[in-house]
Amino acid sequence: MARITLEDLGGLGEEEDEEAAAAEEEGDEEGEGARAQLFAHWEAVASAHRVSLPRGERRAGAAEGAAGPSPASPPPAPCLADMAGPIAQMTRRGRLREPVPYAALARQDEGEEAAYEERQYPAGKWACVTKGEPMYEQSISMSFMKLMRYICKENSIGCYLGMTVPVLNEIHLTKEGTKLAHEVLTAFYLPAVFQQDPPIPTDPEIHITERAPLRVITRVFYGMTTEETILREISLFWELLGSTDTVLWETYIVATYENPSIPQRRNEIWFIRRVE
Structure with missing residues (x-):
């Protein structure tokens, strides 16, 4: 499925969102059509990010056969029926997004805009999933689908938890420094109301972590x-900063804020300060 970020769900086309949300509540034939239209949108986004989204229930071995999946095949994803509820839920409620708290420490301007900004993020509890698919887009897609279901209902209180931004994707360079390592950690900051007592995920691959x-x-x-x-x-950021040993060179964070259907959506690359 698409590289579905937390933002992706909240930022679908306005008309598609509203129609699908109303459809779920009304439950009529027109509603089914609107839902189908919304899911078709998600399938298209998914395809663009090299992840397949089956429409029906997955059956063990049905797609892979005895020899396992083809190396060229997109990684299996939860079927459309499994994702229908979370998609509609986050579509309906995804307008409000709580920002992850931070303190701005310094800013280097470039014309009228900031070339870069230094920030301090406090310790906090995050829901994290680690995936190691062949492509970066596949790893973060698979991880966020899991987080989406946790946020919507698959947690110990059985309720929608709310959305926060940005979603973080922690990446590592290979030893040569020319490629990304396959393993990517995707992290969702728990809303303030759940920081002291986080709902427990039903998915064993999701871990609640106190990050420093x-x-x-x-x-x-x-x-x-x-x-x-x-x-x-x-590479561009390194050119801008110049030579420095105050940040990590092998680990970075990609922060995502907006819907992937937005061609020029906002993201950030984060360089991590070394702990003194």
Whole structure:
């Protein structure tokens, strides 16, 4: 499925969102049609991000056969029936997004805009999933689908938890520094109301983690987040900062804020300050 970020769900086309939300509540034939239209939209986004979204229930071995999945096949995803509820839920309620708290420490301007900004993020509880699919887009798609279901209902209180932004994707460079390692950690900051007592995920792959305070240097970029664009942005940021040993060189964070259907959506690359 699409590289569905927390933002992706909240930022679908306004008309599609409202129709699908009303459809779920009314439950009539027109509603079914509106839902089908919304899911078709998600399938199209998914396809663009190299992840398949089956429409029916997955049967063990049905897609793979005895020999397992083809190396060229997109990774299996939860079927459309499984994702219908979470998609409609976040569509209906995804307008309000709580920002992850931080303190701005310094800013370097470039004309009228910030070239980069240094921030301090406090310790806090995050819901995290780690995936190691062949492509970056696939890993974060699969992780967010899991987080989406946790946020919507698949948790110990059985309720919608609310959305926060940005969603963080922690990445690592290979030893050569020319590629991204397959393993990506995707993290969702728990809303303030749940920071002291986080609902327990029903999915064993989701872990609630107390992450330490984080000091980062951030730079905004726009457009799609693929391995190619991320590597380019890391290189450009290094050119801007110059030689320094105060930040990590092997680990970075990609922060996503907006719907992937927005061609020039906002993202940030974060360089992580070394702990002194």
